[in-house]
Amino acid sequence: MDSKLRERVERAARTHALLNAVKYDSDADVGAVMGPLMGENPDFRPHADEIPGIVGGVVAEVNDLSAAEKRAELEDLAPEELAEIEADDEEDDHPLPDLPNVDEETGVVMRAAPNPNGPWHLGHARMPAVIGTYKERYDGRFICRFDDTDPETKRPDLDAYDAILDSIDYLGFDPDEVLRASDRVDTYYDHAHELIELGGAYTCSCPQGEFSDLKNAGEACPHREKDPATTREEFEAMVDGDYSAGEMVLRVRTDITHKNPALRDWVAFRMIDRPHPRPEAADYRCWPMLDFQSGVDDHLTGVTHIIRGIDLQDSAKRQRFVYDYFDWEYPEVIHWGHVQVDEYDVQLSTSTIKELIDDGELDGWDDPRAPTLASLQRRGIRGQAIVDAMIELGTSTSNVELSMSAVYANNRDLIDDGANRYFFVRDGVEKSLHGGPEAGHPPVHPEHEDRGRRDVPAGDAVLVEPADVPETGERVWLKGFGCVRHTDAGFEYVGDDITAVREEGVPVVHWAPVDGVPVRLRTRDGDVTGVAEPDFADVPVDDVVQFERVGFARVDGVARRATESRPEADGADSDETVAYFAHE
Known part of the structure; x- marks a missing residue:
């Protein structure tokens, strides 16, 4: 192979190697380069025995480049191909699949339908995260409907x-x-009356066990063929509260021989004796079942995708009978x-969490050990970090696991x-x-010199x-202060030559003055007490800071210390700053 041909091979191979690496955000692959290279250049084929060796060397060189260097070089060699890759990346930049059968006229209307039997745990965040994201993508509507028609169970x-x-709101969405x-x-009630007139419902006073036996046998109960007038009269008595729980229900007439027994003449309304906790609803005794209520509401509010x-x-199968x-x-x-969520010992269940709170095993819904949104918010986790992690799970029919490390990485x-x-x-x-x-002067933020440096007084101790206490005779570097040697007398300052760290491996440690700020750090593993540098006392509540070599934490406030170890001169010694640990 002459030198000119070799240059052509190397140049073409380099372009294809860069394309392969940038497109898949990984190292280039020799096999993936060979195919298009030989296909686009038929005159290379007589030299097929030599070209793989050339391509291998080019691929190795490309793989030594950083991602930014690969993209920059590709922009010079093949700007149009890079533009196509970037366009494809934008199109594929949606972990969520497109919604099926979107009507341009009706648009997209979706709903979150929480049961308000308690605050939300982490698993609940998936629905608003996905719905809110679809709303933004399609410029649609987001309805929050509280399905609270079960005042008993x-x-x-x-x-x-x-x-x-x-x-x-914490997750970043505002329902329409x-x-x-x-x-x-x-x-x-109005729709139940209409359904009765259409012949789609009947009242039934069969004991639950008796009807279940008939249903499972595919046999109709004796009330199924009663006339609409009787059904209407008995349903009105239900509405008026004339029956007690279990005495009468309104059933949707489906197919009593349907292959799925769960769809056979299902209950649309039942009687509940216990009053609803909301005063506005306390007088009702005849309550719709969720499938009836939700089905009617979805239609009336124009929901397009569930x-x-x-x-x-x-x-869905039950509701389709009503829709028909x-x-x-x-x-x-x-x-x-x-x-499912890793890391937590507490089950993702509203009732379980409530029991733990009632039993005193958790301090409340925002206890740092609780897998709740209130807990994560108090710890300083941004709602967007949760949303991004939930979106990455997609909408698979398989069970999925949310890794808290993904949430923490997003939050970081x-x-x-x-x-x-x-x-x-x-x-x-x-x-x-x-x-x-007299003091150490570490940076306020290592990447923002404009924020200046802190003043951490050293004092006599x-x-x-x-x-972090070294062996006697060994050294440590007190960050922002300098190098000290551990002796029988304590720490002896030995200088501020940073080569002790860079070339001799002296460990860098954080430190605090003895009379610093008392802090209680609330973590998932229990409370940790300690002392922070004095300036920490001025950090506003709700600010998130990074305790160096410890992790990120949200400032929660000042609280009275649980134990008194020093006399109260002015009351200051009895207070401590409380912070909630977020993550490393």
Whole structure:
């Protein structure tokens, strides 16, 4: 092969290697380069035995480049091809699949339908994260509808309505409409009356066990063929509260021999004796079942796409019977698997968390050990970090696991730039200090020189963490202060020549003055007490900081110390700053 041909091969191979590496954001592959290279250059084929060796050398050179260098060189060699890759990246920049059958006229209307039986745990965040993202993509509508028509088994918590709306706001979304199903009971009654007139419903007083036996045998109960007038009269008696729980139900007439027994003549309304906790709904005794209520509301509010758990496939099938009676068009449905979360010992269950709180095992919904949105917010986790992690899970029908490390990585990207640095020493060991400057001056933020440096007074003694105390005769570098040697007398200052760290491997440690700020750091593993540098006392509540070598934390406030170890001269010694640990 002559030199000119070899140059052509190397140049073409380099372009294809760069294309391969940039497109897949990875190292280039010789096999992936050979195909297009030989296909586009037929005159290379007589030299097929030599070209793989040339391509291998070019690929190795390309793979030694950084991602930025690869992209920059490709922009010079093949700008049009790079533009195509970037365009494809933008098109594929949606972990969520496109919604099926979007009508340009009706647009996209989706709903989150929480049961307000308690504040939200982490798993609940998936629905608003996905719906809110679809709303933004399609310029659609986001409805929050509280499905609170079960005042007995899933009894609403009056505080949960606002808590859930606060959680949606925390995640970064603002519903276009907020509804409470318990405000709409008369609307469900109206549709029940219409369904009765259409022959689609009948009242039934069969004991539950007796009807279940008939249903499972594919046999109709004796009430199924009663005339509409009788059904209408008995349903009105239900509405008036003339029956007690279990005495009478209204059933949707489906197919009593349907192959799926769960779809056979299902209950649309039942009697509940226990009053609803909302005063506005306390007088109702005849309540719709969720499948009837939700189906009617979805139609009346114009919902176009429903996302629900894979375990709720029968709900759509039940509701379709009602939709067929009313000649309504059923929304598109996307079923997904459950989301599981690693790291937590507490089950993702509102009732379980509530029991732990009631038993005193958790301090409340925002306890740092609780897998709740209130807890994550108090720890300083941004809602966007949760949303981004949830979106990455997609809408698979399989169960998926949310890794908290993904949430923490997202959050770190969001907060690192704004989080000023401070020293916080846990369970500090006091060491007398001999020599050196009066104070240390570490940077407020290592990447923002314009924020200046902190003044951390050294005094006659400092605190360091037990694991950071070196062997006698060994040195450590007190960050922002200088190098000290551990002697029988304490720490002796030996200078500020940074080569001790860079060339001799002297470890860098954080430290705090003995009379620093008392801090209680609340973590998932329990409370940790220690001392922070004095300037930390001025950090506003809700600010997120990074305790160097410890992690990020949100400042929660000042609280009275649980134990008194020193006399109160002016009350200051009895207070401590409380912070909530976010993550490393």
